Amino acid sequence: MKLFPHPVLSLLLGLTWLLLVGHLKLGSLVLALILAILIPQITHAYWPAAPRVKSLPRLLAYVALVVWDVILANVAVAKIVLFMPRDRIQSRFIAVPITLKSPEAIALLAGTITMTPGTVTADMNGDASVLLIHSLHAPDPDAIRDEILTRYEARLKRIFE
Amino acid sequence: MILDLLLAALLVIAGLFGLIGSYGLLRLRDGMQRLHAPTKASTVGLGAALCASVVHRLTVGDGFSPQEIVVLVFIFVTAPISANYLSKLHLFSKTHTPPSSGTGRPWATFDPTLDEDEPRLPRRDET
Numbered sequence: 001m002k003l004f005p006h007p008v009l010s011l012l013l014g015l016t017w018l019l020l021v022g023h024l025k026l027g028s029l030v031l032a033l034i035l036a037i038l039i040p041q042i043t044h045a046y047w048p049a050a051p052r053v054k055s056l057p058r059l060l061a062y063v064a065l066v067v068w069d070v071i072l073a074n075v076a077v078a079k080i081v082l083f084m085p086r087d088r089i090q091s092r093f094i095a096v097p098i099t100l101k102s103p104e105a106i107a108l109l110a111g112t113i114t115m116t117p118g119t120v121t122a123d124m125n126g127d128a129s130v131l132l133i134h135s136l137h138a139p140d141p142d143a144i145r146d147e148i149l150t151r152y153e154a155r156l157k158r159i160f161e
Numbered sequence: 162m163i164l165d166l167l168l169a170a171l172l173v174i175a176g177l178f179g180l181i182g183s184y185g186l187l188r189l190r191d192g193m194q195r196l197h198a199p200t201k202a203s204t205v206g207l208g209a210a211l212c213a214s215v216v217h218r219l220t221v222g223d224g225f226s227p228q229e230i231v232v233l234v235f236i237f238v239t240a241p242i243s244a245n246y247l248s249k250l251h252l253f254s255k256t257h258t259p260p261s262s263g264t265g266r267p268w269a270t271f272d273p274t275l276d277e278d279e280p281r282l283p284r285r286d287e288t
Contacts, residue, residue: 019227074205077197081185091194093259114241117200122248126266126274132259134248136197
């Protein structure tokens with residue numbers, strides 16, 4: 001049994017703990033080390049392989065894009081909630097077939113879809129090749145599916161695969 | 162003066178989006194629709210409030226504090242999971258019927274097959 005099966009995860013956990021306590025005393029350093037060893041061991045079953053990020057700048061650019069989209073979509077959904085008559089809101093499920101293979105990339109895509117207001121990832125199929133999305137207002141479901149594929153999935157593919 | 166205006170604007174935006182999120186819970190019709198409302202409160206609402214806190218600490222208070230950013234990261238990582246569990250609940254309780262997945266495997270919530278490489282995790286029994 002290795003002490004650090006996932007070095008990057010351990011580093012992130014330790015760093016997060018130090019950021020949360022906000023100072024660099026011996027006690028918090030020791031606790032950060034304990035967490036960095038213990039949490040990857042306990043959650044080992046969930047991380048069969050370490051995720052590989054090919055390009056960190058691209059990942060940061062992706063985060064910036066998502067934050068910008070979240071702000072725009074917030075305004076759009078706020079308008080729907082406030083002003084659109086209740087019986088004209090067309091909510092529906094949309095099946096989005098994906099070609100991503102890395103579990104971390106799929107999780108990130110599902111999280112992105114949920115955090116952008118107006119769409120929620122409800123489920124995926126058994127072999128993770130189709131995501132089930134629920135959209136608050138989708139007069140044109142194909143357009144939403146294509147936007148997810150071109151705007152988010154294509155970028156994640158370049159980052160992780 | 163400009164700083165006060167900026168801080169006030171950020172706080173008003175935060176409050177406004179929190180309010181719209183809660184109003185959406187009241188106004189939208191069913192469970193799946195209501196799921197969309199709180200994402201506003203937890204993204205722009207919380208984000209604007211935390212921005213205000215960071216700017217205030219930088220200018221009036223005692224320097225940069227990373228805690229706000231850690232809070233925002235935690236919210237962005239964990240909120241989709243609770244939303245996912247709530248939508249799985251709606252699928253389970255049959256209040257909403259999804260379309261077919263269009264492949265050989267059904268939606269994971271209803272898929273009884275265990276994959277070989279899946280870790281042994283607690284599973285809800287089929288009833």
